[in-house]
Amino acid sequence: MRIAAAISATLLLAAGAARADDVSELRERLEAQEQKIRVLERKLELQDEATKAAVPNTPVVRASPQQGFRIQSADGANVVRLRGVLQFDGRYFPDDVTPETADTWILRRVRPILEGTLNGIYDFRFTPDFAGGRAIVQDAYIAARLKPWAVVTAGKFKVPVGLERLQSATDLRFIERALPTSLVPNRDLGLQFGGDIAGGLVNYSVGYFNGVSDGGSSDGNAPTPDAENDTKGDWAARVFLQPFLNSDNFALRGLGFGVAGTFVDSTGSATTTLLPSYRTPGQQTFFSYRATTAASGTTPAVNGTFADGERLRWTPQAYYSIGSFSALGEYVNVSQDVTRATPTAGLRSATLDHNAWQLQLAWFATGEDESFRGFTPGSVFSLENHTWGALELVARYHELDIDDDTFVGGTDSFANPDSAASKASAWGVGVNWYLSQNYRWSENYDVTSFAGGAPGGADRPDEKAVFTRFALQF
Amino acid sequence: MVKRFRIVTACLLLAMAAPFAHAKEVTLLNVSYDPTRELYEEYNAAFAKYWKSKTGDDVTIKQSHGGSGKQARTVIDGLPADVITLALAGDIDAVATNGKLLPVNWQSRLPHNSSPYTSTIVFLVRKGNPKNIRDWGDLVKPGISIITPNPKTSGGARWNYLAAWAWALQQPGGSEATAKEYVRRLFKNVPVLDTGARGATTTFVQRGIGDVLLAWENEAFLSIKELGADKVQIVVPSLSILAEPPVAVVDKVVLRRGTREVATAYLNHLYSPEAQEIIAKNFYRPIDEQVTARHAGQFPKIKLVTIADFGGWAKAQKTHFADGGVFDQIYAPAE
Numbered sequence: 001m002r003i004a005a006a007i008s009a010t011l012l013l014a015a016g017a018a019r020a021d022d023v024s025e026l027r028e029r030l031e032a033q034e035q036k037i038r039v040l041e042r043k044l045e046l047q048d049e050a051t052k053a054a055v056p057n058t059p060v061v062r063a064s065p066q067q068g069f070r071i072q073s074a075d076g077a078n079v080v081r082l083r084g085v086l087q088f089d090g091r092y093f094p095d096d097v098t099p100e101t102a103d104t105w106i107l108r109r110v111r112p113i114l115e116g117t118l119n120g121i122y123d124f125r126f127t128p129d130f131a132g133g134r135a136i137v138q139d140a141y142i143a144a145r146l147k148p149w150a151v152v153t154a155g156k157f158k159v160p161v162g163l164e165r166l167q168s169a170t171d172l173r174f175i176e177r178a179l180p181t182s183l184v185p186n187r188d189l190g191l192q193f194g195g196d197i198a199g200g201l202v203n204y205s206v207g208y209f210n211g212v213s214d215g216g217s218s219d220g221n222a223p224t225p226d227a228e229n230d231t232k233g234d235w236a237a238r239v240f241l242q243p244f245l246n247s248d249n250f251a252l253r254g255l256g257f258g259v260a261g262t263f264v265d266s267t268g269s270a271t272t273t274l275l276p277s278y279r280t281p282g283q284q285t286f287f288s289y290r291a292t293t294a295a296s297g298t299t300p301a302v303n304g305t306f307a308d309g310e311r312l313r314w315t316p317q318a319y320y321s322i323g324s325f326s327a328l329g330e331y332v333n334v335s336q337d338v339t340r341a342t343p344t345a346g347l348r349s350a351t352l353d354h355n356a357w358q359l360q361l362a363w364f365a366t367g368e369d370e371s372f373r374g375f376t377p378g379s380v381f382s383l384e385n386h387t388w389g390a391l392e393l394v395a396r397y398h399e400l401d402i403d404d405d406t407f408v409g410g411t412d413s414f415a416n417p418d419s420a421a422s423k424a425s426a427w428g429v430g431v432n433w434y435l436s437q438n439y440r441w442s443e444n445y446d447v448t449s450f451a452g453g454a455p456g457g458a459d460r461p462d463e464k465a466v467f468t469r470f471a472l473q474f
Numbered sequence: 475m476v477k478r479f480r481i482v483t484a485c486l487l488l489a490m491a492a493p494f495a496h497a498k499e500v501t502l503l504n505v506s507y508d509p510t511r512e513l514y515e516e517y518n519a520a521f522a523k524y525w526k527s528k529t530g531d532d533v534t535i536k537q538s539h540g541g542s543g544k545q546a547r548t549v550i551d552g553l554p555a556d557v558i559t560l561a562l563a564g565d566i567d568a569v570a571t572n573g574k575l576l577p578v579n580w581q582s583r584l585p586h587n588s589s590p591y592t593s594t595i596v597f598l599v600r601k602g603n604p605k606n607i608r609d610w611g612d613l614v615k616p617g618i619s620i621i622t623p624n625p626k627t628s629g630g631a632r633w634n635y636l637a638a639w640a641w642a643l644q645q646p647g648g649s650e651a652t653a654k655e656y657v658r659r660l661f662k663n664v665p666v667l668d669t670g671a672r673g674a675t676t677t678f679v680q681r682g683i684g685d686v687l688l689a690w691e692n693e694a695f696l697s698i699k700e701l702g703a704d705k706v707q708i709v710v711p712s713l714s715i716l717a718e719p720p721v722a723v724v725d726k727v728v729l730r731r732g733t734r735e736v737a738t739a740y741l742n743h744l745y746s747p748e749a750q751e752i753i754a755k756n757f758y759r760p761i762d763e764q765v766t767a768r769h770a771g772q773f774p775k776i777k778l779v780t781i782a783d784f785g786g787w788a789k790a791q792k793t794h795f796a797d798g799g800v801f802d803q804i805y806a807p808a809e
Contacts, residue, residue: 043666
């Protein structure tokens with residue numbers, strides 16, 4: 001009995017010790033597992049802290065329809081944007097005068113755009129253009145935005161004069177700009193000081209540029225493209241007011257008006273005339289000054305007309321938009337001193353005043369708001385969703401009137417009336433279908449009538465131009 | 475008439491001087507290493523009071539804390555620090571050499587090699603020391619979990635590593651090879667690497683991870699003060715390293731911000747008796763002899779090696795902590 005009890009007690013003790021060992025082992029294993037869990041939780045915590053710490057320094061990469069592709073520093077002070085413009089046009093002339101060779105497809109603009117801002121205030125833009133089988137630099141400039149009213153721009157950029165010229169090629173309502181733009185400079189190399197005053201109610205620019213002929217860009221300069229082509233540079237200035245920009249008066253908020261101009265006093269030569277030619281909306285030349293030609297057979301040499309003295313351009317301009325409707329108007333006058341060594345009258349000089357004006361109207365039939373710069377379509381084209389994008393109807397009337405003194409003097413005139421028209425008057429209508437923010441189809445019909453420009457003093461026949469454009473921009 | 479004229483003139487002169495008599499407001503940015511938060515909170519208040527009484531100007535000191543190496547890189551990348559108070563001279567050398575923000579001879583510009591306080595490395599263990607950790611050799615035993623920050627980012631971690639290396643070198647048969655094997659085994663027992671010393675303290679103390687924290691001495695004392703002596707205790711190893719955290723004015727920044735005078739005074743004042751008391755109160759070892767004597771009983775006596783035993787920070791950084799150095803060779807993150 002006692003032995004049995006002793007054996008039982010021993011067995012119980014042994015079992016108890018074994019259980020205690022098991023419990024102790026289990027406790028240790030449990031603590032080890034808890035440690036592992038705590039370690040994992042701490043690692044996750046440290047990962048979160050590292051991610052949060054990295055966010056202020058992490059650059060931002062974005063792609064958007066409005067601003068293209070963008071890389072931006074975390075603080076936003078440094079940003080580089082890659083944008084682009086691709087415009088593919090079709091031109092057709094259902095008239096009897098324009099050569100059939102003018103009916104063509106063309107790449108009108110092929111422009112990758114690299115632009116950005118450094119240190120929050122130094123803007124830059126570089127835009128080459130590869131259209132027309134050549135490579136030119138359209139824009140290459142740096143702008144230091146020292147203050148809203150003190151922006152210093154240096155490089156090649158649009159001279160601040162023509163209103164429709166200043167409108168971006170992606171915002172134009174017609175495929176080709178109107179006749180007044182033929183009288184104002186396009187892009188030139190120079191230095192400009194300007195900015196916004198009173199919160200943008202007034203915008204002003206004053207600049208000094210190499211100088212280009214009417215409608216020209218400095219890449220077209222002779223003898224050296226993108227270089228000074230005469231002895232003097234052009235002064236340019238513009239002031240544009242939007243007095244009701246921040247007003248409660250909704251009807252007048254979209255009104256802006258201003259005046260701009262250029263001045264230079266320089267002299268060309270018979271070979272580098274510094275004088276322009278003017279083109280129709282169909283891009284066909286309808287006016288040129290007499291050019292210098294060498295003698296050929298029985299045809300004597302001809303001395304051409306060249307710029308000799310002052311050239312003053314001035315242009316009052318205005319823009320108005322309200323809701324889906326907009327109107328753009330501008331008048332341009334160019335007063336140009338010219339000289340020509342004539343066959344019979346010797347050296348002739350004169351001051352010729354050419355002027356042009358336009359009124360352009362636009363209306364979004366689909367209800368979007370009109371604006372001078374950019375817009376957002378209410379919908380994008382989608383067959384699945386039965387949405388059609390935005391539809392815009394446009395119309396314009398424009399004229400370019402050459403000074404009658406240009407044609408006085410017969411063979412001694414500054415331009416040949418048998419080939420150079422004294423006036424072009426054009427009306428046009430069009431439709432723009434914006435399938436999305438970035439893609440547009442446009443169709444324009446322009447009819448241009450002329451005074452003179454044909455042999456015997458006759459009027460050059462009307463030009464009828466049907467232009468089509470497929471445009472992509474981002 | 476003449477008297478009235480003099481009174482009017484005096485009033486005019488006073489009125490003209492009034493704008494200039496107005497107290498200036500200055501801000502400084504002190505970019506520091508991880509565990510010095512409490513020290514500089516107290517010191518900044520004292521310095522502001524001192525500067526106000528001396529010049530009449532108000533000074534506000536903003537603080538930034540993090541792993542010493544990380545902080546140095548942040549300053550090089552453009553963080554506009556008027557002063558840097560980092561864990562080791564090598565990190566300030568990097569700001570001088572790579573960032574070119576202060577001269578390379580910066581360390582000679584202030585007393586005591588620009589180190590107004592020192593510290594060392596000790597072990598912080600759980601109360602009762604259940605794993606019986608006595609010295610460096612115990613850290614590599616199986617089952618021991620060590621908490622230390624990452625030597626790539628933390629100055630304290632680099633002091634920890636060098637102290638461990640020094641101990642291994644001094645063991646019988648010690649060599650570069652045995653020391654390398656020792657630190658490899660040590661880091662094998664590290665489950666998680668924080669970026670800075672304060673993070674490592676959080677891991678050990680608040681998260682309850684690990685058996686031993688290789689800690690700045692001041693961090694260890696602070697943990698006992700805040701957590702309680704019933705939770706953790708300090709174990710003093712047989713050998714450690716004299717850690718000399720230096721301070722410097724960042725010349726390019728103070729030149730741009732016009733704060734050289736107040737930034738220099740801010741660092742100079744760290745050597746004052748008032749500041750040295752604050753330093754000792756926050757468990758850093760002061761360098762002022764009288765203050766040191768007053769607090770002698772506070773700090774344990776330890777056999778200390780110095781960075782000179784490693785050939786200086788430039789050599790130590792290149793050998794051990796640069797990309798491809800010994801640490802990269804021996805450390806593989808735990809799976």
